[in-house]
Amino acid sequence: MTTHHDTSVGGSGSLSDGSSSRWPLFRWFASSATLNVPQAAGPVAFSLLALGLTGETNGGAAMILAMTLAQVAGAIPLTRFGKTLPSATMLKLLVAFRTLALGAIVVCAAYQVAFPWLILLAAVAGSVNGAAFGYLRSVLNQLAPASKLPRALGIAATLNEATFVLAPVAASGLGTISPVFALLAITLLGALPAFLVPHVRSAHMEDLPHAKGSILSPAILLWLICAAAGGAAVAAIEIGAVALALNFGYAPALAILFTVPLCLASVSGGIWVSVRNRMATRNAVLAQLSVMTIGSVMAALNHSIGLTVAGAVLIGFVLAPLATHYSLSLDALAPPQRRPEVFALLRTANALGVISASALLTVASLPVALVAIMAMMITVTLAVAITRPS
Structure with missing residues (x-):
């Protein structure tokens, strides 16, 4: 490549x-x-x-x-x-x-x-x-x-x-x-x-900044870690949906009470990003991470099915906006010739989050797993809050 x-x-396939x-x-x-x-x-x-x-x-x-x-x-x-x-x-x-x-x-x-x-x-x-x-x-x-x-x-x-x-x-x-x-x-x-997949022959680089350096710079690592934590938060709801239903005394089939609202909220978040068509500011991203963290806290409280579903909705709604920001940020931060590697790392980070959630739900009880993932979200939100914009 x-x-x-x-x-x-x-390039020749540009929307413009x-x-x-x-x-x-x-x-x-x-x-x-x-x-x-x-x-x-x-x-x-x-x-x-x-x-x-x-x-x-x-x-x-x-x-x-x-x-x-x-x-x-x-x-x-x-x-x-x-x-x-x-x-x-x-x-x-x-x-x-x-x-x-x-x-x-x-x-x-x-x-x-x-x-x-x-x-x-x-x-x-x-x-x-x-x-x-x-x-x-x-x-x-x-x-x-x-x-x-x-x-x-x-x-x-x-x-x-x-x-x-x-x-x-x-x-x-x-x-x-x-x-x-x-x-x-x-x-x-x-x-x-x-x-x-289209094969575009012509290409221009005017619209994107030229970046040089490592694909694992501190700025890139920050967004990769955020993606991993977010992946774990979503996976905890999706993988743990049956356990959540049983936890509140419902039949396993009612796991959809958690997964469907999360997915619908995520679709809504994607539509919102599409309509807005703007890269989020640092403060907006911090607010979105805070929303996902609050959603994780609500799920970890294990208080009621209503509170847990509301937490799942909060997590789902900011999923697409955050994923879009991570992708756009890495687009700007990555060395131009190595963007595919960085985007592959983004997908890998999300997969590592899913693996982490799966492992926690396997070796620990549902409440312990949810608390651990809540701690991950709190940590990455604080990390974004205290780091300088890149």
Whole structure:
């Protein structure tokens, strides 16, 4: 991947060039929404697959864990591996590789191969997720001028939430026909970015600042840590939703009382970012982090279902605005040639937050896990408050 391809803004696909040039951006949105289908539908699809093959669902959790850990391990090496290629080309290669790995899972499941092989293949498929996100985000700089990036990222965040709401439902419905068929459908949908992502040839760098230096500078690390803490806060609600329902004396199926409000609030936050189309000020970001922290505190209090749902809504509403700010900040702070690496790190930081929440919910009680994640949010909010703007 060359500098020409990775550091551009407002190229031939820019929003500012007229309605005919918006088509590449629409293709990018579709690529962004479908890239995450395997991760969004995976927990349900893999669990149904494991249930059919082994009689238990814990194999599905093992596949998701393997996929997530491999994503963290592969993010930077795979991003650097493609640095001499255009971003769109490298993304297509990564998606094709993932599709082959997921297709291998489908074949192995159909022939009832030993389940450890499915776990291994899930890790192979997941290894490209972080790098693929980094390259996809890099392509966006070639399609939208800096002034339109907040709106584009807000739309992408909204579509991403829709994917994470609809994909598990689709996987569940198709899984009633056949878990293997459901996984095949997920594999095909996840392959779409290889066909949809636009390849923009012209590139300009006027709209973005030129940054030099390390991809792990203190300023970059700050936003990565914030992303990890936010990922943990969201994951605590989503992963712990069943435990929360049981904690308040409700049936496990009523876990949706926590996940649906969180997702709806997140969609609302994404729409707000899109309409506003402006990068948040430092004070606004601090206020948003404070809102997420208050939401985490409300959940950790374990007082009532109403208070916990309200906390989930607060967390969800600021999720998209904060994610947009992190992405725009890293865009400005990253060395131009290494933006895909930094964006891959952003996805990795979020994954580490999810892993942290999963681990806490596994080894500790629900109240202890929620308090620990609340402490994370308080810490990063204070860190942003006391550091100088970058």
